[in-house]
Amino acid sequence: MHQALRRILNGAVRAELIRRNIAAGVELPVVRSQKMRFLTAEQVQDLEAARRIDMAGTVRIEETCVEVAGELVWGAPKTEAGRRSVVLPSFVARALRDHQAEYSQPRPDGLVFTAPEGGPLRRSNYRQKVWLPAIARAGLDGLRFHDLRHTAVALWIAAGANVLEVKQRAGHTRSTFTLDRYGHLFPNADEGLASRLDDLYGRRGSDGAGDVRRMSS
Secondary structure, three states, X not given: OHHHHHHHHHHHHHOOXXXXXXXXXXXXXXXXXXXXXXXXXXXXXXXXXXXXOOOOOEEEEOOEEEXXXXXXXXXXXXXXXXXXXXXXXXXXXXXXXXXXXXXXXXXXXXXXXXXXOOOEOOHHHHHHHHHHHHHHHOOOOOOOOOHHHHHHHHHHHHXXXXXHHHHHHHXXXXXXXXXXXXXXXXXXXXXXXXXXXXXXXXXHHHHHHHHHHHHHO
């Protein structure tokens, strides 16, 4: 809320409606981040079976929609890094095409996921009517919707994604944020790198052992 107010007042200063932004420089209380929760691939499938998860082949993220005081507000992503293209696995793309054919609005700028009456999904309604029953059926009580984002990152890392790939796919502004947030998930990836280096060393050793020995010395 402070960030939103600060941006609004910055605009007012630029428009010369007020002299200064009283929200600038305010010391905020320390916010303890909630513990992230990560699902396994099997748990994702269980949750998918309890509700519909459908996405398209290559998704271009250029716009966001948030609910403010009961009103839906459309706008650009918070940062330039938030504007990105995400290529989805083929099995997800196939699921989305099936979903689009039956449920999505047909026009080029139509919504992919709609409320029962055809408009945008509202977070509060979706949570009560769809999300909570779904996680209960899947045996995942307490799972937050945002935990799916954490799960996606965890699965990317498990599949071998490096920090830069995670940063770009997740829309992070800085790699340091990616490491601060998800760095604890990379130790297994480090073991994979060590294994690949062993393989490289073995191949070079068989094809050019002298070169490898000179490199190692």
